[in-house]
Amino acid sequence: MPPPWEGLLVGTDPDKPHRNKWVTALGANGTLRRLFPHSWIPTEHHFGGPAVEVGQCLVYAGTVHHGHGLQSGGAYVVRRSLDGVVRWQHRTDHPATALDSDGDTVYVAYNSGALTALDADDGSVRRHTDLEVNGAPTTALSLAVAPQGHLLIGTVDGRILEYEPWP
Numbered sequence: 261m262p263p264p265w266e267g268l269l270v271g272t273d274p275d276k277p278h279r280n281k282w283v284t285a286l287g288a289n290g291t292l293r294r295l296f297p298h299s300w301i302p303t304e305h306h307f308g309g310p311a312v313e314v315g316q317c318l319v320y321a322g323t324v325h326h327g328h329g330l331q332s333g334g335a336y337v338v339r340r341s342l343d344g345v346v347r348w349q350h351r352t353d354h355p356a357t358a359l360d361s362d363g364d365t366v367y368v369a370y371n372s373g374a375l376t377a378l379d380a381d382d383g384s385v386r387r388h389t390d391l392e393v394n395g396a397p398t399t400a401l402s403l404a405v406a407p408q409g410h411l412l413i414g415t416v417d418g419r420i421l422e423y424e425p426w427p
Contacts, residue, residue: 269298269308283318283340290354296344298322306336310359312366314380319366321356330398337368339383348383351375358414362405369400369413393419 272280281298299306304324312322317339324334335355339347354372365386366378377386391398402414409425
């Protein structure tokens, strides 16, 4: 499917839309087309999060539902081709609040205040830091890759931070 396209999570049961979710594409004519199941692990129930298109792939974050709350390694960022094949996955203990990509690097902000740069090709960690403003910790709620590779970070306390090309 040639970009641009809109991706949506859609449940297959109208009475329980949170179950059996599929990543779907919304065509220009308004029709939905199923691409692949949201959870690539049949025994896990995944909640959705932020997403970005990288090449002919979708990179998205989410968490694994567990009746006792978020478990260790229960948050993830995954890169999947549009046929659903998992290219890589990165597991973590904290849910993502935002992500963006410049095509080479996937930037992920977490609710813990951490910021991680992942290699877009293989998911390896390029850089990881805890966000601070004048020595005080903060949490990113949004981020965007700007021209010249600058990373713009919107924080929970209403600031916009600008990082030089990162990593």
